[in-house]
Amino acid sequence: MKRGNKELKKYIEENIFPKYDKFYAHGMIHINNVIENMMMLAEYYDLNVDMAYTIASYHDSGLGIDRENHEYESRKILINDKELKKYFSDEQLDIMREAIEDHRGSRKTRPRNFYGECISDSDRDFDIELLAKRQISTSIKHYPNYNFEEHFENCYSYICRRLNDKGKFNLWTNNPILVERRDKFQEDYLNKEYAKLVYEKEWNKITKDGTYEKILNYYEDY
Numbered sequence: 001m002k003r004g005n006k007e008l009k010k011y012i013e014e015n016i017f018p019k020y021d022k023f024y025a026h027g028m029i030h031i032n033n034v035i036e037n038m039m040m041l042a043e044y045y046d047l048n049v050d051m052a053y054t055i056a057s058y059h060d061s062g063l064g065i066d067r068e069n070h071e072y073e074s075r076k077i078l079i080n081d082k083e084l085k086k087y088f089s090d091e092q093l094d095i096m097r098e099a100i101e102d103h104r105g106s107r108k109t110r111p112r113n114f115y116g117e118c119i120s121d122s123d124r125d126f127d128i129e130l131l132a133k134r135q136i137s138t139s140i141k142h143y144p145n146y147n148f149e150e151h152f153e154n155c156y157s158y159i160c161r162r163l164n165d166k167g168k169f170n171l172w173t174n175n176p177i178l179v180e181r182r183d184k185f186q187e188d189y190l191n192k193e194y195a196k197l198v199y200e201k202e203w204n205k206i207t208k209d210g211t212y213e214k215i216l217n218y219y220e221d222y
């Protein structure tokens with residue numbers, strides 16, 4: 001496993017990670033998962049590990065500014081960050097900027113470069129428990145008056161709109177670990193009764209342990 005630049009990592013930990021402090025669905029659990037996936041792809045495809053790490057770390061950093069256009073806000077944070085010029089050439093920063101702009105799962109067209117394909121694939125939650133946790137919290141923010149049934153239907157139909165014309169959840173890359181994870185996730189998720197049980201378990205947990213109120217009153221995700 002190639003090691004990244006320690007100084008760069010330290011800079012990102014101290015200056016970028018705090019931007020995720022007040023987020024739940026997009027907090028550090030999400031960011032660390034995306035970093036982990038991205039580093040696996042960097043190893044598999046022999047990518048530049050510092051570029052991969054930085055893209056994953058910055059990809060949602062603009063959420064606090066504008067949720068709907070956060071890929072552009074995150075890009076701005078990257079390109080305005082003078083510290084990064086110590087570590088990357090203009091060409092590398094250009095690739096990273098494009099990758100962040102192209103990361104969203106709702107995007108139907110192929111990202112413009114391979115790092116963009118990798119960050120987009122790394123950002124997917126092919127883990128039904130994790131997806132339930134992230135999605136329910138976002139739905140609560142948008143629709144605070146919904147009951148469980150309404151949240152579930154809202155979340156489920158949102159994810160099903162992401163199926164591609166072959167009836168599959170899209171992946172741009174072909175890394176076997178991600179492909180296997182996607183296939184397993186797809187099988188579980190498309191069993192709607194099973195998916196609903198997983199979401200219900202999460203709902204029952206967060207409505208009892210105080211998380212529900214914290215999502216409404218403290219966290220800033222939308």
Ligand SMILES: [Fe+2]
Nearest residue numbers: 059060103104
């Ligand atoms: Fe995002």
Ligand SMILES: [Fe+2]
Nearest residue numbers: 034059060123
């Ligand atoms: Fe993300």
